[in-house]
């Protein structure tokens with residue numbers, strides 16, 4: 001098949017990371033094509049749904065540092081488009097006062113001078129009514145945190161990309177990638193050429209990378225996105241200043257439990273477990289494990305007494321996990337004009353604007369604005385489980 005069109009850059013995958021990358025490339029006057037296998041918008045990857053948490057509270061400084069600029073980029077997109085994408089609610093971080101994880105969150109916030117409020121056991125229920133703080137747990141609020149309107153953000157950034165002259169082709173699955181000075185990208189509709197390609201394919205990253213001779217140690221898990229009904233409507237509502245929350249660990253689980261105030265679905269609070277069961281992204285509905293829901297039910301019954309401890313709505317989403325839960329932001333080791341953004345490990349949405357900027361810089365051969373060593377592919381080479 002002959003090449004249909006030539007681009008400066010082709011971005012594969014129109015989730016949050018691909019959409020922000022394409023937007024950044026178009027802002028840099030690059031002729032850019034964004035390819036998506038499904039009809040947009042869709043609910044079959046990792047970026048759908050109405051809300052996501054945005055926060056500076058992290059265990060590692062490097063994420064907090066990136067979030068400083070990232071908040072500005074979210075605000076810039078809001079200004080450019082006149083669309084509200086962020087609502088400040090604060091994030092309540094709770095965890096065993098003496099645990100390493102809880103202390104890391106607290107230290108990172110304080111070291112980086114993020115505005116916080118530390119709640120004592122005595123004043124906790126005055127500030128956060130209808131939540132039981134577990135025995136021995138500490139509580140600190142990241143004041144800058146809040147909710148991102150996820151679906152709206154995706155529509156907005158894709159719209160801006162198109163306004164800048166960018167081309168989106170949805171329902172066009174990439175079936176092959178042939179590396180070279182001009183990368184050839186085959187789809188269900190034809191073949192395109194580009195000086196560089198960015199792969200932001202979420203749970204399908206390894207399927208695409210297989211065409212380039214690379215496999216990353218990624219694991220795809222299905223997340224049950226649970227909504228819990230308030231016994232009395234609006235008890236945990238955003239308008240009543242109920243915050244997002246994150247439990248570093250607890251009686252029920254080793255992984256985070258996190259929640260967002262009732263807002264998008266009236267009377268329903270979104271609470272999820274930060275782990276799921278391994279799935280094939282094309283067969284995710286065949287994965288029916290509910291052990292994460294059991295964990296959540298026990299937590300809700302114990303600590304959120306004004307919620308019905310049975311999920312009222314369960315939706316589906318997927319995480320693409322790396323072994324260390326840090327992202328992959330790098331050039332392909334053998335083909336430097338193929339750039340990879342993958343393994344966002346269930347916490348990548350808030351970083352969309354900065355990841356778009358970084359992947360754009362990598363694809364233009366520029367020095368990235370941040371030290372990318374935590375995100376480099378070579379970190380997996382010492383790991384015997386790596387499939388590199």
Ligand SMILES: Cc1cc2nc3c(=O)[nH]c(=O)nc-3n(C[C@H](O)[C@H](O)[C@H](O)COP(=O)(O)OP(=O)(O)OC[C@H]3O[C@@H](n4cnc5c(N)ncnc54)[C@H](O)[C@@H]3O)c2cc1C
Pocket residue numbers: 012013014015016017018035036037038044045046047048051052053054172173174175200201202203204205208223224225272317318319341342344345346347348349350351
């Ligand atoms: C339940 C849940 C809650 C979360 N909560 C938060 C949160 O509170 N805060 C936060 O910051 N993050 C959160 N995240 C994480 C965040 O949503 C993800 O990190 C992010 O959406 C990943 O985006 P992506 O662009 O890498 O992947 P995706 O959104 O999956 O996008 C990849 C796209 O590539 C397309 N594609 C794949 N293969 C091909 C192909 N061959 N041809 C063409 N297109 C292709 C796919 O169809 C898909 O649209 C959460 C995730 C889940 C699942």
Ligand SMILES: O=C(O)[C@@H]1CCCC=N1
Pocket residue numbers: 053054055246256258274346347348
């Ligand atoms: O990224 C986030 O903020 C959420 C909550 C904590 C676990 C993962 N996603």
